[in-house]
Amino acid sequence: MSGTIDTSKSINLQPSDRLRSQQPLPSNELADFIQETLALTKRLFIQLQRRPSTLVAGVIQPLMWLILFGALFQNAPQGMMGNDLSYGQFLGAGLIVFTAFVGALNAGLPVMFDREFGFLNRLLVAPLASRYSIVAASAIYIVALSFIQTAAIIGVNALMGAGLPSLAGLGVIALIILLLVLGVTALSLGLTFALPGHIELIAVIFVVNLPLLFASTALAPLTFMPGWLQTVASLNPLTYAIEPIRYLYNHSQWDLSSIVLQAPWGTVSFGTSLAILLGFAALTLTAIQPLLKRRLA
Amino acid sequence: MAAAVTIQNLSKSYGTVPAVKDVSFQVERGQIFGLLGPNGAGKTTTIRCLCTLAKPDSGSIDISGISVLEQPREARKRIGYVAQEVALDKILTGRELLELQAALYHIPKVEARQRIEVLLEVLDLHSYADKKTGTYSGGLKRRIDLAAGLLHQPEVLVLDEPTVGLDIESRVVVWDFLRQLRASGTTILLTSHYLEEVDALADRVGIIDRGLVIAEGTPSELKNQLGGDRIVLRIREFTPLSEAERAQQMLSELPFVQEAIVNATAANSLNLVVTPDRDVLMSIQQSLQSAGLPIFGISQSRPSLDDVYLAATGKTLLDAELAAASSRDLKAEQKQRMR
Known part of the structure; x- marks a missing residue:
């Protein structure tokens, strides 16, 4: 340590009088919650700004998928994907969803590192209005990140000739991404507090990641799959995010009753898809409550 | 309050x-x-x-x-x-x-x-x-x-x-x-x-x-509760255990020595608890000399907190520290630390 500490510059290091009087001000819980959540979110964005590699990789990866995977199936017979889509056009919706999914799946990693390095303890000894601010900050951050990535893919996709959904369509895409990301982020945070360390968390992410992609309609339509995979894919929440977005790309006219998917168990409308995603997010957010309560109580 | x-x-x-x-x-x-x-x-x-x-x-x-x-x-x-x-x-x-x-x-x-x-x-x-x-x-x-x-x-x-x-x-x-x-x-x-x-x-x-x-x-x-002064005696820079034990036995017999311990973690130096007296150091020197043992260093002091610890636990803090270090379970510690 260099230099000396000079306390002669007399300053007030005394315990504040407010606390001393043992009469805490009637604090506004909501204002406190917002203050701490914003501060924690700001920290994540400062990290992102100084270490943008996650964001860059998160944008580049799906673009590579789009270009390479699209090229791989470029010569597939027209109409194979249903309708008269090129494979590139077909793939766009799948990649938008997959990118958001992977980002959300990784949401727990920074929190896990905070657990391991003791930074979480710094947060837990602070008089937070609610410790859910820690979770909320992660969710806000990941949702924002997903929106940035989604916008990039939609942009590139448009440049590659896939067209651009209407403004309302874009709004619905945002809603779909929001619901999916909330649900998956909850899962990831649940895993973060259930698993002992980042190695285990990364292993789980690694294992879950590609199978969920392949067992969805991201890369091929349901009609293309054998029966058992159709069943799996129609249980996969990713499918219910992909299909409505794909529908938006391919149809200028749509409403909540538009049929977006022919699942083994029946037809799925636009509205049903949204309801399923909402249910998924609600389910995972509810499912992790006991764990978060135990760990953050 | x-x-x-x-x-x-x-x-x-x-x-x-x-x-x-x-x-x-x-x-x-x-x-x-x-x-x-x-x-x-x-x-x-x-x-x-x-x-x-x-x-x-x-x-x-x-x-x-x-x-x-x-x-x-x-x-x-x-x-x-x-x-x-x-x-x-x-x-x-x-x-x-x-x-x-x-x-x-x-x-x-x-x-x-x-x-x-x-x-x-x-x-x-x-x-x-x-x-x-x-x-x-x-x-x-x-x-x-x-x-x-x-x-x-x-x-x-x-x-x-x-x-x-x-x-x-x-x-x-x-x-x-x-x-x-x-x-x-x-x-x-x-x-x-x-x-x-x-x-x-x-x-x-x-x-x-x-x-x-x-x-x-x-x-x-x-x-102050402990009473007695502390003497640390080093016969040689690195004293062989046999020599330290011989000195320990001999010094224990002196009337003013309350306790004599060989401290293996400090190159077999001797830790003595003595009744404070002006001639303590000289008497120790004399009896060592008569037994043909040299003195590398000797110091007398009031009890320290380490002595308080020693009196209460029967080991020095350093010994306890070393024992604790050898039985540490870093994984369990990490687990306790993590929430």
């Missing part, structure tokens, strides 16, 4: 391993209380319960009469905690870290900015404030951590091993700062396994061993 910290019958186990058993002590307002003990004695567990990071199995902890268990949030407002492992976000600058800390303690922005300026000034951190904490030296990290712990002007500053891993110069700087802090009215509770640290700083000391507080009082009270 209630004491700054009151801990009563605190017990905490991790699994079947008891970490703290029935610990009770009080910290008076404006004092520095030192919790002294080897690694694994239960210091950190006690602190963790106090700072609401761990839930005690039984017992109570009050900060100025506010129950930590019943009103954790009110208690947290009154505690400034400086952990043993400095956990800084290395991507943030010092100032950004303090701004985050201020928001977590709900300090209004304008006031936070002023307090940060003052603390940066007092802790001589100005020139580093806008550098990333990842580039800081150990001493700098400790200082920014101190600043973070003090930002909300806590009633009680809790420091877990405040100078572990620091060089001597940095330690003295921290010590001076803590003394100044006490002078300005802050109550300080610190843990340490450094005797000299506790001796130099603490108004009162609790010695903790295997989860139990085995002695408590002011440093001079504890030392």
Whole structure:
């Protein structure tokens, strides 16, 4: 340590009088919650700004998928994907969803590192209005990140000739991404507090990641799959995010009753898809409550 | 007015391993209380319960009469905690870290900015404030951590091993700062396994061993209770055990020697407890000379806190430290630390 500490510059290091009087001000819980959540979110964005590699990789990866995977199936017979889509056009919706999914799946990693390095303890000894601010900050951050990535893919996709959904369509895409990301982020945070360390968390992410992609309609339509995979894919929440977005790309006219998917168990409308995603997010957010309560109580 | 910290019958186990058993002590307002003990004695567990990071199995902890268990949030407002492992976000600058800390303690922005300026000034951190904490030296990290712990002007500053891993110069700087802090009215509770640290700083000391507080009082009270002077005798720079034991037997027979122990961890030097007398050193010299044994070094002193520890546990703090180090379970420790 260099230099000396000079306390002669007399300053007030005394315990504040407010606390001393043992009469805490009637604090506004909501204002406190917002203050701490914003501060924690700001920290994540400062990290992102100084270490943008996650964001860059998160944008580049799906673009590579789009270009390479699209090229791989470029010569597939027209109409194979249903309708008269090129494979590139077909793939766009799948990649938008997959990118958001992977980002959300990784949401727990920074929190896990905070657990391991003791930074979480710094947060837990602070008089937070609610410790859910820690979770909320992660969710806000990941949702924002997903929106940035989604916008990039939609942009590139448009440049590659896939067209651009209407403004309302874009709004619905945002809603779909929001619901999916909330649900998956909850899962990831649940895993973060259930698993002992980042190695285990990364292993789980690694294992879950590609199978969920392949067992969805991201890369091929349901009609293309054998029966058992159709069943799996129609249980996969990713499918219910992909299909409505794909529908938006391919149809200028749509409403909540538009049929977006022919699942083994029946037809799925636009509205049903949204309801399923909402249910998924609600389910995972509810499912992790006991764990978060135990760990953050 | 209630004491700054009151801990009563605190017990905490991790699994079947008891970490703290029935610990009770009080910290008076404006004092520095030192919790002294080897690694694994239960210091950190006690602190963790106090700072609401761990839930005690039984017992109570009050900060100025506010129950930590019943009103954790009110208690947290009154505690400034400086952990043993400095956990800084290395991507943030010092100032950004303090701004985050201020928001977590709900300090209004304008006031936070002023307090940060003052603390940066007092802790001589100005020139580093806008550098990333990842580039800081150990001493700098400790200082920014101190600043973070003090930002909300806590009633009680809790420091877990405040100078572990620091060089001597940095330690003295921290010590001076803590003394100044006490002078300005802050109550300080610190843990340490450094005797000299506790001796130099603490108004009162609790010695903790295997989860139990085995002695408590002011440093001079504890030392005076022991009675007798301490003599450390080194026959050679590295004394063979046989020679040390021969001397031990011979010196034990001297009338003023109350106790003679061979300290294997200090090159078989002899630790004697003697009834204070002017001729003690000379008598020892004479009897060694007559037995044909040389003297490499000999010193007489009043009892130290280490002697207090030795008297209570039958081992020196260093021995306990070494024993603890060999039986440490780092994985279990990490697990206790993580939430």
